[in-house]
Amino acid sequence: MKKTIILLLTVVAIISCAREPGFRITGTIDGAGNETVVLQKRIAGGYEVIDSAALDNGAFTMEGVVEYPQLVNLAVKGKRGGLNFYIENSDITIRGHADSLYMGSVSGSATQAEFDSFRAMFDETNASMSEIFDRYRTARMEGNEELASELEKELNTLDERQNELRREFIDNHPSSYVTPAIINEMAYYLDAGELEGLLGKLDTSLNKVQSVITMKERLVQLKAVAIGQKAPDFTLNDVDGNPVSLYSKLGGDTKLLLLDFWAGWCGP
Incomplete structure (x- = not known):
């Protein structure tokens, strides 16, 4: 028994x-x-x-x-x-x-607790930025451009400090599931080299994270259109609805081709 x-x-x-x-x-x-x-x-x-x-x-x-x-x-x-x-x-x-x-x-959730700690790192700079921005807005409304310019410099300094805090977290937490979200938040302001450098710091265990996969795909695109690379061909319709490719406008007497990109809700 x-x-x-x-x-x-x-x-x-x-x-x-x-x-x-x-x-x-x-x-x-x-x-x-x-x-x-x-x-x-x-x-x-x-x-x-x-x-x-x-x-x-x-x-x-x-x-x-x-x-x-x-x-x-x-x-x-x-x-x-x-x-x-x-x-x-x-x-x-x-x-x-x-x-x-x-x-x-x-x-x-241990990961949420880690994220809460990350956000707490910005409490001091966020409070300072909020106070300075109120003064900046008042200065602009009153036409005090000299004061507004000085306050704008202070805001830029605090913004740079926040970017330093993000990079410090990335350096110190290469295997954290919070880290890909931080890099993703910064990604659209980074060139190919900067993005590749940050992604290279991640632990390989994070390769399965969807945002990491997406950023690596974006990195390939950024490298393809980096300064000095040959522009990829593409085709779009002109104002009359006729398809026009980029490469069809190159060669011949064309010495310089200017491409003007604008948002669909704004005029060129």
């Missing part, structure tokens, strides 16, 4: 160890009744729903599995906005109010 009990306990332990890890979200949303909450992640062109649950007097539970820690959004269906947080395979607790869910609290 004793051997049977030991054997059963061993089997249970093996099954428990073999069980795939997953997340369990337990939430309470004040000010909500029996609406539906939606867990979603941002994709190109919108959001992709991961899960949803009906609220029971403001309470809900969700369970599932994510491949790696990633940024998601929890929203009450029919209400704008929502709470952005890092989900991972752990027990996560969420509390918030239906009318201000974006200010809700998240506990149980």
Whole structure:
């Protein structure tokens, strides 16, 4: 009998160890009744729903599995906005109010805690920038261009300091799942060399992260159109609807070709 009990306990332990890890979200949303909450992640062109649950007097539970820690959004269906947080395979607790869910609290996610620490690094500079920007706006309204110019320099200095803080975090956290999001935030202001340098600092465990994959694809595009590279050919319709390729305008008597790009909602 004793051997049977030991054997059963061993089997249970093996099954428990073999069980795939997953997340369990337990939430309470004040000010909500029996609406539906939606867990979603941002994709190109919108959001992709991961899960949803009906609220029971403001309470809900969700369970599932994510491949790696990633940024998601929890929203009450029919209400704008929502709470952005890092989900991972752990027990996560969420509390918030239906009318201000974006200010809700998240506990149980180590990646979210790391992200909260990252954001706290900017508390001092954000406060300074807010105060200086108010003075800058007042100076501009009053026509005091000299003061406005000085305040603008102070804002630029603080902005540079914030970029230094981002780079310090990247250097010190090469395997953090928060780091790709920081680089992605900076990516559109970086040239090919700068972006490649930052991506090269990432641990290889982050290669599966979608934002890393997307940035590497963007890096290939940036290198293709870098200064000194031959411009890739493309075809677009002219104002009369006729297709015109870039290369059709090159050669012959053309010594200089000027391309003017502008937003579709603005005139050239």
